[in-house]
Amino acid sequence: MKRSSTKWVVCLFIMLIVVLSCNQKPKEQPQTTVENAQWWKEAIVYQIYPRSFKDSDGDGVGDLKGIIEKLDYIKSLGVTAVWLNPIYTSPNADNGYDVSDYRGIMEEFGTMADFDSLLAGMHQRDIKLVMDIVVNHSSDQHEWFKQSRSSRDNPYRNYYHWWPAEKGDPPYRYSLFDAKGDAWQYDTLTNAYYLHYFAKQQPDLNWSNPKVRQEVYDIMKFWADKGVDGFRLDAFQFAAKDTTYPKFPEGYEKDFIQYYAMQDGLHDYLKEMNEAVFSKYDVFSVAEGAGRNFDDAHKLVDKDRQELNMAYAFEGVDIPKYEGYDVATMKEVFTKWDQEFADDGWLSIFLANHDQARMVSRWGNDSDAFRSASTKLLNTFILSMRGTPYCYYGDELGMTNIDFDSISQYQDIAAINGYQKALSEGEDMGLFMEKLNFGSRDNGRTPMQWDGSTNAGFTSGTPWLPANPNFKTINVQVEDSDSNSVLNHFRGLTKLRKENPVLVYGSYELISPEHPTIYAYTRALGNEKWLVLLNFSNSDSSIKLDYIKPSDNVLINNYNVIDISQGEISLQPYQAVILKIQ
Numbered sequence: 336m337k338r339s340s341t342k343w344v345v346c347l348f349i350m351l352i353v354v355l356s357c358n359q360k361p362k363e364q365p366q367t368t369v370e371n372a373q374w375w376k377e378a379i380v381y382q383i384y385p386r387s388f389k390d391s392d393g394d395g396v397g398d399l400k401g402i403i404e405k406l407d408y409i410k411s412l413g414v415t416a417v418w419l420n421p422i423y424t425s426p427n428a429d430n431g432y433d434v435s436d437y438r439g440i441m442e443e444f445g446t447m448a449d450f451d452s453l454l455a456g457m458h459q460r461d462i463k464l465v466m467d468i469v470v471n472h473s474s475d476q477h478e479w480f481k482q483s484r485s486s487r488d489n490p491y492r493n494y495y496h497w498w499p500a501e502k503g504d505p506p507y508r509y510s511l512f513d514a515k516g517d518a519w520q521y522d523t524l525t526n527a528y529y530l531h532y533f534a535k536q537q538p539d540l541n542w543s544n545p546k547v548r549q550e551v552y553d554i555m556k557f558w559a560d561k562g563v564d565g566f567r568l569d570a571f572q573f574a575a576k577d578t579t580y581p582k583f584p585e586g587y588e589k590d591f592i593q594y595y596a597m598q599d600g601l602h603d604y605l606k607e608m609n610e611a612v613f614s615k616y617d618v619f620s621v622a623e624g625a626g627r628n629f630d631d632a633h634k635l636v637d638k639d640r641q642e643l644n645m646a647y648a649f650e651g652v653d654i655p656k657y658e659g660y661d662v663a664t665m666k667e668v669f670t671k672w673d674q675e676f677a678d679d680g681w682l683s684i685f686l687a688n689h690d691q692a693r694m695v696s697r698w699g700n701d702s703d704a705f706r707s708a709s710t711k712l713l714n715t716f717i718l719s720m721r722g723t724p725y726c727y728y729g730d731e732l733g734m735t736n737i738d739f740d741s742i743s744q745y746q747d748i749a750a751i752n753g754y755q756k757a758l759s760e761g762e763d764m765g766l767f768m769e770k771l772n773f774g775s776r777d778n779g780r781t782p783m784q785w786d787g788s789t790n791a792g793f794t795s796g797t798p799w800l801p802a803n804p805n806f807k808t809i810n811v812q813v814e815d816s817d818s819n820s821v822l823n824h825f826r827g828l829t830k831l832r833k834e835n836p837v838l839v840y841g842s843y844e845l846i847s848p849e850h851p852t853i854y855a856y857t858r859a860l861g862n863e864k865w866l867v868l869l870n871f872s873n874s875d876s877s878i879k880l881d882y883i884k885p886s887d888n889v890l891i892n893n894y895n896v897i898d899i900s901q902g903e904i905s906l907q908p909y910q911a912v913i914l915k916i917q
């Protein structure tokens with residue numbers, strides 16, 4: 336090529352670059368960077384109680400293959416992680432919270448091969464799996480306990496807490512599930528008592544024994560090596576014990592949180608667990624319970640502590656009582672926990688789980704008129720707060736409490752032993768039964784309502800707990816095809832949260848704290864400011880905020896209409912909206 340034509344080619348090339356760069360869109364604003372972003376902060380967790388989710392073989396008990404059948408449904412919810420209640424081998428005194436083999440799968444739930452397929456199926460769909468680790472106690476049928484109780488000099492003796500009877504009566508300790516409220520169970524075999532903070536079939540493990548701790552870390556590694564993505568530590572705040580068993584102040588002997596939780600040694604165990612397990616895998620960890628106060632909670636979850644990633648505090652979930660609750664308390668409690676962890680640490684947000692009655696029956700209004708609106712409102716709350724949301728199976732449909740009136744209908748050990756205890760203490764049994772009807776855990780464990788066929792499509796056999804008779808109208812099939820259903824509203828919320836970091840990382844500010852019925856707050860990140868308005872009442876309510884404009888963008892609304900004027904918004908009963916503030 337001649338010199339002059341080479342010049343022309345170079346000129347053309349330069350012109351092309353100039354033209355192209357002139358045509359480029361103006362540079363996008365840099366995305367708001369979020370410090371300490373983590374996948375588990377962005378996760379939306381769906382909790383499955385496997386016993387009640389889907390039965391694949393007709394024995395009346397949900398199983399792993401049943402969950403596998405429903406993976407596409409789970410994916411369709413927009414959730415990104417699943418927490419499974421315990422699936423290990425268990426005699427089921429407390430539905431799997433009494434583990435007899437931590438490396439085995441409960442026979443009724445299936446096999447290890449089923450577990451492997453379930454995990455693979457979740458991962459194919461980009462869904463993480465969180466396992467429940469129950470190691471404050473084991474089952475009394477665990478080999479360790481069988482050995483431990485067999486003789487005083489058995490090598491496993493020290494895996495549990497024993498009190499030799501010749502020392503006299505053991506110092507009083509309360510048990511949450513015992514029919515007598517007594518945490519010491521006498522065992523004739525070695526003339527000694529063993530400690531059980533829950534039922535007598537759930538002896539407490541001795542965490543001061545390094546061998547016990549090593550066993551637990553090996554078990555956790557077994558599951559982490561399989562590829563699970565997280566661990567929920569069941570009742571772990573009670574694992575450390577003061578085995579000098581000091582007398583508790585009079586009147587406080589049963590104060591479970593104040594005197595039984597967060598005893599010396601607990602943080603050392605967690606640091607050791609972190610070093611042995613969490614630091615070696617890409618797994619996250621969440622504690623059931625957050626201790627006695629903010630300081631305890633910070634020590635569990637603050638970043639530089641190297642213990643856990645998050646905890647769930649009970650103060651919020653415990654607000655609704657049989658007598659009712661006040662939205663002012665809800666605002667106050669959720670706000671103070673949010674503010675306390677605004678800069679360090681991370682918490683879960685939840686209103687229900689397998690230890691509670693149904694969300695809409697406790698927190699909302701489960702009458703025909705308001706069930707749908709109030710469930711949508713509660714889901715809006717969970718999915719628009721700061722903290723990792725935990726959504727309990729069935730709450731995406733608005734499942735409600737079941738109306739049991741006789742103790743023979745209940746299956747939960749807490750209900751059955753609680754009944755015995757109340758009877759022996761001469762309680763007003765009418766009131767006891769009413770409270771049980773409102774608050775029993777069995778309410779939250781009835782079969783998932785899939786469709787209008789027999790047993791709500793949960794099983795072809797006899798379900799271990801009956802389906803709620805309202806399954807003909809409240810079920811996945813009906814709600815899937817109704818664009819106004821609780822289910823489709825839930826899907827809208829998960830989508831909104833996943834697409835908008837402001838709902839995950841944005842700061843939270845309570846607005847109009849004194850408003851008697853509307854819970855209002857903003858979430859803000861970078862230039863984004865969102866306003867969440869939740870009318871916790873069965874009548875219309877309005878709120879005046881001078882910055883509200885009719886042109887504000889409504890991001891989600893559980894009604895098809897909205898009444899906004901300049902500076903004021905009126906909400907219908909249980910109306911829940913999220914607005915983008917301009």
Ligand code: GLC
Nearest residue numbers: 429432469533569570689690
């Ligand atoms: C936790 C579980 C609960 C169980 C108890 C004993 O609180 O969530 O279901 O009964 O521990 O393991």
